[in-house]
Amino acid sequence: MLLEHGYHGLGIQAVLEAARAPKGSFYHHFVDKEDFALQVIDQYMAAVHAGLDACLGSTDRPPLARARFFFEMTQESYGREGYLGCLLGGLGQELSGASDVFRLRIEQCLSYIAERIGATLEEARHAGELPASTDTAHLANLLVDCWEGAALRSRLRGEPSSLTVMLDFFFRAATA
Amino acid sequence: MLLEHGYHGLGIQAVLEAARAPKGSFYHHFVDKEDFALQVIDQYMAAVHAGLDACLGSTDRPPLARARFFFEMTQESYGREGYLGCLLGGLGQELSGASDVFRLRIEQCLSYIAERIGATLEEARHAGELPASTDTAHLANLLVDCWEGAALRSRLRGEPSSLTVMLDFFFRAATA
DNA sequence: TTCGCTCTAGACCGATCGGTCTAGGACCCC
DNA sequence: GGGGTCCTAGACCGATCGGTCTAGAGCGAA
Structure with missing residues (x-):
């Protein structure tokens, strides 16, 4: 949502x-709306973390294909x-102009993803x-940035072609 | 704002x-908040249009450099x-999940920019x-998509390096 | 002078907002 | 049985929200 x-x-x-929860429960579990959203981000990152582990940690593909696989799974x-x-x-686009808490958290998340991908690219x-x-x-x-741009476009069009086009271009260019 | x-x-x-305007004036000029935002987008696109004309229409640079120049001016x-x-x-990220009006308008704007850039790339x-x-x-x-991703990252970091890195990579890869 | 149009002005409206607070149920331990 | 903890439950609060509406000022034309 x-x-x-x-x-x-x-x-x-x-x-x-x-x-289907009452308000009392919400405020029992979360300090306020901001806390709720930050926890949603944490949960999202837990899933991303799991995806990174699954895709990058496996040995049935060469490193570059593993990096690409993560994005394909995300797609x-x-x-x-x-x-x-x-x-x-x-959330980054919506909130970073007005909230440093979200801006820094989301930058941190994207940097983390880039770091993990970067380790595989180093391999x-x-x-x-x-x-x-x-x-x-x-x-x-750069890959993470371009992916976010392609994700925006995919969102605007309600279909995935921008994601695939970006991956193709990127991996061809990176290996040249 | x-x-x-x-x-x-x-x-x-x-x-x-x-x-420093009273409410009566606002609702005299705009039907509602949505109309206001759509008009802000139109105004933004008028500026983009002017920038495209100025950068792509000039003849003091070769085509590819003109395309790049537009993005440098935007930066x-x-x-x-x-x-x-x-x-x-x-706005695309914030609103496209909940408003088709904005989703389609913003997709239209990005497509227009891509079309103009595409003509110069064809040259x-x-x-x-x-x-x-x-x-x-x-x-x-693809360039517009990657640019948007780099713009998000620039926003999160409050500095422009992601934009420049993306342009360098893109134009090197495209010419290869 | 009167009329019509354009625009400013801000009080007012009902709805929704995020958050506070009191009450009580379930469970466990002493 | 009593107390403590965890959690549910929802009424209530003041503030803000987007929008409506009435009034009036200014201007130009007839």
Whole structure:
């Protein structure tokens, strides 16, 4: 719901109705709306963490394919939710002009993802999949940024082609 | 203000105070809040249109450099506003899950920008700056998407390096 | 002078907002 | 049985929300 309506567009009342929970319970579990949203982000990141572990930690693919696989799995999860894109991108855009708490948290999340991808890209570099001169940390951050842009476009169009086009372009260019 | 606070985070009262306008005037000029925001988008697009004309229409640079110049000028305008990123990206992320009016309008705006950039990339292709096999329409859409992602990251960090890194990567890859 | 149009002005409205607070149920331990 | 903890429950609160509405000022044309 937070992804669909955004932070300000989603009222507490609607959350309660969707969860069939009374207000007392909400404020027992969360300090306030901000805390709720931050916890939703944490939960989202737990899922991302699990996805990173599953995709990057496996050994049945070479490193570069493992990095790509993570994004392909992410694309599938978007599809299951109607191509509403990425929660981090959504909240990041909505809230970073007005809230440093969210801005820094979301920057931290994206940096974490880039760091994990970067480690795999470094493996790919050592394995000769990427040019030896590649700065894999920079490349990973660039990939995450471009992915967020493609996710926005996927969201606007309600379909996934921008994601696939971006991945194709990116991985072809990175290996050149 | 719409860029800083987002649509729902910005109340009419704050707009009125900033503009030193009374409510009667606001509702005289705009049907409702949605109309106001759509008009802000139109105004933003008028500025983008002017920037596209100025950057793409000039003849003192080759086509590819003209395309890049548009994004560099855009980056400068972001800088003047404190690196809050792109209004279209911001509103697109905030509103497209809940409002088809905004989703379609913003998709239209981004497509228009891509179309204009695509025409210049087509010139670049004819001039031999891009491989003959390049699908310039696809490439332009990809550039706009990646730009939006880099703009989000610039916004989160409050600085422009993601924009420059993305442009460098993109233009190097596109010409390869 | 009168009329019509454009625009400003702000009081007012009902609804919704996020959050506070009191009450009570369930469970466990002494 | 009593006390403590955890949690549910929802009435209540003041503030803000987007929008409506009435009044009036200014201007130009007839």
